[in-house]
Amino acid sequence: MKRSRFPMAVTASVLVFFYLPIAVLVVNSFNASVYGGRWEGFSLRWYAKLAGQREILHALENTLLIAVSATLVSCALGTLAAFALHRYRSALQRWHFTLIYTPLVVPEILMGMSLLLTFVAAGVRLGLFTIFLAHVTFCISYVAMVVLARLQDFDFSVIEAAQDLGANAWVTARRVLAPMLAPGIASGALLALTLSIDDFVISFFVAGPGSTTLPIRIYSMIKFGSPAMLNALSTLLLVVTFTLVWTSQHLITKGEQAK
């Protein structure tokens, strides 16, 4: 049967729309021109200049420190929460689910604002620690949802079998549950890591003096800095994203083939 060409035309335009700005940005990062208005020859000077920026390196350090610690804590909490939601059907778990689900649909600015008010009211000094607390708070929900989806196609009779065969709770958790949940936890962790590294709005609200993260740095470069150096930095970030997405997608398709 003949199909309409309209959806295909829309899809093609959407892809051009998605990639045109990114492509221009990457090309401009190799442009010798300061404002990138026209092509003035190939150059790596913006990358060289970028390498000399200590502040960016320092911001990157802060970002990675927060991302790794927030991912570890939110993975532990999120996995535990997903386990509770899946294992028990009670009024408590219905509340628990609402509590975990709601942060996903709250605009970032509200979360940033409400956390800022809390920290100010409680007299907590703003800085890396408050950013860490905020990141764990929004990452928990994502990790819990990803792990919960994984648990839903999980056969609990395996656990009973392990217990029948004499395994205690600890051995069951470590030898049966953990290996089966590992892929779910890993994708939850990857998501938490990405969200934490990318977060600007919430971090900006709860940041204090000396706790500049990479997105906060990028934001001030967008507002006040030189676009050429930012082109180079953005291109480097894009390369990291492409590699991460491609690798995780590759792992997923491999995992599906293995089934």
Added chain:
Amino acid sequence: MTGGRKNGEWAVTAPTFVWLTLLFVIPTFLVFTIVFKPSDPYGGIGSGWTLRTLFSLGNPNYPAILWRTAWLSALTTALCLALAVPTGYCMARTDRRFRNTLLLLVIIPFMTSFLVRIFAWKVLLHPEGLIKRGLVLLGLAHSDTSLLYTPGAVLLVMVYTSLPFAILPVFAAAEKFDFHLIEAARDLGATHAGAFFRVFIPGISRALFTSVLVVLIPCLGSYVIPDVVGGPNSEMLGNKIAQRTFSDRNLPHASGLSAILTLAVLIPMVWVVLSQRKRETGGGGSILKDIV
């Protein structure tokens, strides 16, 4: 045994329950309380209670900003859906290998740094940028027209950043959709458009509600996009919250505006929950059943 089970349940529930109560539930209620507190000269929260902030929220500029926030968000959502539905449909109908590539191409912008994507548009829309020069060359724009710092630029970039969020739910639903239904409708005499709107759209309606929520709610809280590509005549509620927080350091006022935003976000959420409930009790799938 039941006692042990209850303890076990509490042991695995308490950590997240306590964490989210302290850092999500209490903060959300705090937003509504701080409105009634005075600000202190150091940018903190003073002691005592006052109604002053509540009255200052009657600022004559605010209705215009609220209205702009509402229409920009609604228009962004409508445009995203109009683009996401045909795209999701097309992705689901292509063969498997190409489909994975398409999915990857949609996920990459979704995972790309939010700030980088906004910056890319700032460069493109810049007076010296590619789009402006192209338009002038084609005679479509005058050399002094400004593309940047307009509500149109804010709309464009909001659509750009939200579109992947709209496509992914539509694609997930379309992938599970049974396309034989469309063929059946065509055999029974439906046109392309008729089959699309009366069979496919009702079939993926749940995903459409999801798409509306994941686009509309973040848009209502937009702050970075109007801040970077918008001007004074394209400010949104989020900009005002940030201004009161960072420039004037009047936290009670900022929290009053946040309370308004919270209420604004609740409206579409309640609407979606209610209409989905109606759909489930009323015969939502009846159009499908009639055709099959």
